[in-house]
Amino acid sequence: MHASPLTELLGIDYPIVQAGMTWISRYELAAAVSEAGALGVIGSGGMEAEELRIEIRALRDRTSRPFAVNVPLVNVRPDGDDSIVERLIDVVVEERVPIVITGAGSPKRFTPRLEAAGSIMIHVVPSVRLALKAEAAGVDAIVAEGFEAGGHIQSDGLTTFALIPQVVDAVSVPVIAAGGIADARGIAAAIALGAHGVQLGTRFIATTECNAHRACKDALSAADAEGTAVYSRAWHASRALATPVVRRMVAMEAEGCDAEGIRAVRGRGRAREGCIEGDLVEGILPAGAAVGLVREVVPAAELVAELVRGYEQWIAELPRSLEARRHNVA
Numbered sequence: 001m002h003a004s005p006l007t008e009l010l011g012i013d014y015p016i017v018q019a020g021m022t023w024i025s026r027y028e029l030a031a032a033v034s035e036a037g038a039l040g041v042i043g044s045g046g047m048e049a050e051e052l053r054i055e056i057r058a059l060r061d062r063t064s065r066p067f068a069v070n071v072p073l074v075n076v077r078p079d080g081d082d083s084i085v086e087r088l089i090d091v092v093v094e095e096r097v098p099i100v101i102t103g104a105g106s107p108k109r110f111t112p113r114l115e116a117a118g119s120i121m122i123h124v125v126p127s128v129r130l131a132l133k134a135e136a137a138g139v140d141a142i143v144a145e146g147f148e149a150g151g152h153i154q155s156d157g158l159t160t161f162a163l164i165p166q167v168v169d170a171v172s173v174p175v176i177a178a179g180g181i182a183d184a185r186g187i188a189a190a191i192a193l194g195a196h197g198v199q200l201g202t203r204f205i206a207t208t209e210c211n212a213h214r215a216c217k218d219a220l221s222a223a224d225a226e227g228t229a230v231y232s233r234a235w236h237a238s239r240a241l242a243t244p245v246v247r248r249m250v251a252m253e254a255e256g257c258d259a260e261g262i263r264a265v266r267g268r269g270r271a272r273e274g275c276i277e278g279d280l281v282e283g284i285l286p287a288g289a290a291v292g293l294v295r296e297v298v299p300a301a302e303l304v305a306e307l308v309r310g311y312e313q314w315i316a317e318l319p320r321s322l323e324a325r326r327h328n329v330a
């Protein structure tokens with residue numbers, strides 16, 4: 001894979017970002033990915049500030065390569081405390097984290113401080129409108145995340161295929177494509193659409209170093225193309241593995257249940273139950289629409305190497321396969 005404005009900006013070998021994932025992207029996974037030449041990301045959602053500090057230091061014991069911390073900007077704790085975001089940003093600044101990825105909220109609040117601290121700032125958006133806002137707020141790169149993505153999505157959001165070229169045309173900072181990318185073909189498609197790099201979440205859960213419960217990794221490997229569902233469309237819409245509780249919420253919405261009713265079922269702590277405790281009945285495991293492409297659990301370095309190798313092979317064979325298709329059509 002060639003150097004690009006993104007690899008140069010981030011100081012990484014390959015323009016592949018392992019997505020920040022609440023509960024299940026800790027230092028073991030992030031360090032393994034960064035050490036393999038891609039960008040490892042610690043997901044700070046669900047963490048206390050001091051827990052994040054310990055994670056950052058543990059990662060630094062394992063690798064000296066660039067890494068990022070993902071900070072969801074809307075993060076209200078069960079007791080209603082929303083100051084956690086400030087405290088997580090304090091730690092990121094104090095620990096001189098080189099790259100910060102924010103999402104779910106406005107980056108404007110934090111860009112001056114993070115810039116002054118020397119961090120590169122990346123913001124996740126689901127639309128062209130929010131990409132333009134993020135660029136105006138001064139971020140260095142954008143993750144454009146389509147409707148296929150695992151986790152929080154925009155309920156009427158564009159698909160990755162439609163979103164990426166429109167964001168690429170609208171902004172001048174590097175664009176990272178996310179949502180429904182799980183193998184080398186997806187990477188090649190994203191690059192063809194004009195993206196400078198890709199962010200993969202679901203595929204990285206099925207790695208040895210990910211701290212998700214073994215039952216989650218097995219469930220992802222077994223899931224087919226209909227394996228995920230979008231639920232809670234009226235209140236922080238999300239895509240997750242279609243576990244019984246997720247199916248229950250989808251059915252309730254189809255019968256006209258309002259956001260308040262869904263919120264009561266969704267409650268708090270179900271993602272933790274799903275991801276960490278492996279409860280795939282009452283728990284939630286966020287996952288993207290390309291889950292059917294996840295077949296096996298592999299070490300993260302192997303996954304990065306396979307994505308790079310597969311991409312290179314795809315590009316090398318492109319002229320021949322286009323030629324073959326031209327003859328088939330004729």
Ligand SMILES: Cc1cc2nc3c(=O)[nH]c(=O)nc-3n(C[C@H](O)[C@H](O)[C@H](O)COP(=O)(O)O)c2cc1C
Nearest residue numbers: 019021022045103149150151179180201202286288
């Ligand atoms: C289990 C899980 C947890 C996630 N948690 C976060 C998060 O805390 N912050 C965030 O910005 N995105 C989060 N996401 C979205 C990912 O960062 C990423 O953009 C998405 O997974 C890409 O789609 P894919 O899963 O189809 O690869 C999460 C996704 C998953 C699957």
